[in-house]
Amino acid sequence: MSLLVLDNIGKEFGAIRALSNVNLTIRPGEVVGLMGDNGAGKSTLVKIIAGNFPPSHGRVLFEDKEVHFAKPVDARAVGIEVVYQDLALADNLTAAANVFLGRELKRKVGPFSFLDHAAMNRRTGELFRELKSETRPDDVVRAMSGGQRQAVAIARTRLARAKLILMDEPTAAISVRQVAEVLDLIRRLRDAGIAVILISHRMPDVFSVCERVVVMRRGTKVADKPVSQSSPEEVTALITGAKEAA
């Protein structure tokens, strides 16, 4: 069974063709690297999967059923979560508050419902332990390292029981040690049976954590192969156009 199938996807913005005839299949628990230069169509593809806008042509199938996402909430409802590049965290709130933001656990007291702080901290602590991240649920995000912030953003997707997580440049602008932490987090997601699409410019990250690499150039898919049968040199050539396809 395949988790996500993109069937002949195309997207036009007015006269500009951003994507043409893209086919892509993601299996459960698979980590796929999505690479390409700026303007190659990566973001457009990700936004279609995440439900930011619909494709102009083609079909999207999730768990073998055709889906039509009108807005990101629709994609989230079937189990597709996005970890944004800027992580979309509220710095002034605690890790637990961020993980549960918009879906807070509440306790009814008469006609009022109050936040259940203890339950949210406990559940967030469990998620961090699963991710083997040294992050405290009641610490404020402002004081956290880049790796811990990633853990918070990822814990949020785990809370939603996501089946597919799109990660947009998670290792941009963080330290070497933190990159290692983030790659570890991705491996834990894979071990838990969650598929990950890793959008990255960093060759070492993709080659260390992904099973497959997909390369986009000028709106088309020019390569889709296991990393074991490719090399950073080949992918670089594909991205720049020195090599037409593989």
Add this chain to the structure above:
Amino acid sequence: MNDITQASGASDFSNVGRAPWWRRGFFASQTAYVAVALVVIMVVMSVLSSAFLSAGNLANVAKNFSFVGIVTLGITLVIVTGGIDLSVGSTMALSAIVCAIVMQRLAGTAVEGIPLLAMTLSLLSGLGAALLIGLANGLLIAKLGLSPFVTTLGMLSIVRGLAYAVTEGRGQAPTGSDVDLFYALTDGNLGGVPVAVIYLLVLAVIMGVVLHHTAFGRHVFALGGNEKAAALTGIAVDRVKIAVYVLSALSAGFAGILMVGWLGSAPANLATGYELTIIAAAVIGGANLTGGVGGPAGAVIGALLIEVIRNGLVLAGINAYWQIVLVGGIIILAVLVDRVRTLRIAS
């Protein structure tokens, strides 16, 4: 690449430092040291002036700061979301005027046949006027995306103009059969404490509970922390924004009505310039104008600090004009001390 997998694993936080309890949470906040400053100033003043701790003076201070304090609670909500409300002073005036005029109009009509109805209707009209102002602010800011500063600056002028237009500049005194009860509810005492102080403290406690223990309160903070993130998680950003402007206006309307009881009349120039004192109180108390930080304790302490200092200058016989200068100085000092403190902790 194997070394990467060894990077994590521990869960005892052995390499993640944590600040001691007195350097985080409330104890490390601007609100806490402004509270300390307040206590110090009050002690110094009671030593310097025997009049400061007299029952009459304390009641006076308490009442004066309550009006400002109640609106500071409301505006703190707006400031926490990263907005600002400059129209609160004008809203105080218009609510007070609407309340007084409705009371006058109902005096001597059949409505007075039913006990309390005339007063209830006039109170609701006053608060209703505030609600409409808050709703207009909120809709313009949340739905049309206008800047809070410019929108509420315009509203400041519109509402103040309306206050002069409907009264033609004449003060409106509350009248009617319920007027004694009106004065008792707005300007009375309960166990020797002015009712305005009790309203302030009750509202502050409610606001504390709402901010820290309900989903709405959490969303208010989330908006101030990262509005885009709040929207992405599915929070109804527009609704929260409209709600805070409505609550801010309602707090202003309520305080305005209390001031009618205190003054015995609702003049069109009621609370002129109060928006600046109110914003100053919120900022001194620790609310951050960039959003995400603030609370009821800070609002109450900030408002009290300004009033205590003003009172101290009066007792010391210093010219009233200098009070304005000093309040400005304190605002800058409070923010400056906070800046120095955060720099020290960060380094």
